[in-house]
Amino acid sequence: MMKIFLDTADVSEIKRCWKTGLIDGITTNPTLIRKSGRNHEEVYQEIKDIGLTDISMEVIGSKENMISEGKRLYKKFGKVATIKVPCTPDGLLACANLSTDGIRVNVTLVFSVAQAVLSAKAGAKYVSPFVGRVDDNSFGGLCLVKDIAKLYREQMVTTEVLAASLRGVRDAARAFEYGSDIVTMPPKVFDGMYNHVLTEK
Numbered sequence: 001m002m003k004i005f006l007d008t009a010d011v012s013e014i015k016r017c018w019k020t021g022l023i024d025g026i027t028t029n030p031t032l033i034r035k036s037g038r039n040h041e042e043v044y045q046e047i048k049d050i051g052l053t054d055i056s057m058e059v060i061g062s063k064e065n066m067i068s069e070g071k072r073l074y075k076k077f078g079k080v081a082t083i084k085v086p087c088t089p090d091g092l093l094a095c096a097n098l099s100t101d102g103i104r105v106n107v108t109l110v111f112s113v114a115q116a117v118l119s120a121k122a123g124a125k126y127v128s129p130f131v132g133r134v135d136d137n138s139f140g141g142l143c144l145v146k147d148i149a150k151l152y153r154e155q156m157v158t159t160e161v162l163a164a165s166l167r168g169v170r171d172a173a174r175a176f177e178y179g180s181d182i183v184t185m186p187p188k189v190f191d192g193m194y195n196h197v198l199t200e201k
């Protein structure tokens, strides 16, 4: 039911937002980890210690590398670890391999319905359409979310839609309206969800 994830590797921001009781998980990526200036595994451990039970940890490189790194992270962090792989031929082979082992996989960098079809067939737990990035390229990011959610419903696919690359409150809310199971957003977008001019008054 409408899960809200934070798209950040900033542990103090996660702590602050976690206190609202409304956060269901975290997504990270190499850029966010770099921005935090910290070691990725330290960051994952601290997020786990806060109490989060679903943390997307991105792996990169060859198929073999993504598989071995994914398994190692799962062994180290247990069930809180969701392994994030890119939607490429190697990424989807890694997805199939890890999923078969019962590891949750988040297929990221999804820009089309066709890619969402392949991700579901590879056993992805989550598929992450990149709303903002699609918008940046003059296609409709929210339409993509809508089309994937509709397709999964019609085909009775169990892969969940995790809308990502959300930059504003309106788009975050709309992503749910269009059928997203999960929306990941920066903490400042989450904060903004509380606001309304009439509430201020």
Ligand code: G3P
Pocket (backbone or CB within 6 Å): 007, 027, 029, 130, 132, 133, 164, 165, 166, 167, 184
């Ligand atoms: O969840 C994906 C996100 O980290 C990328 O967001 O805003 O850089 O497209 P953005």
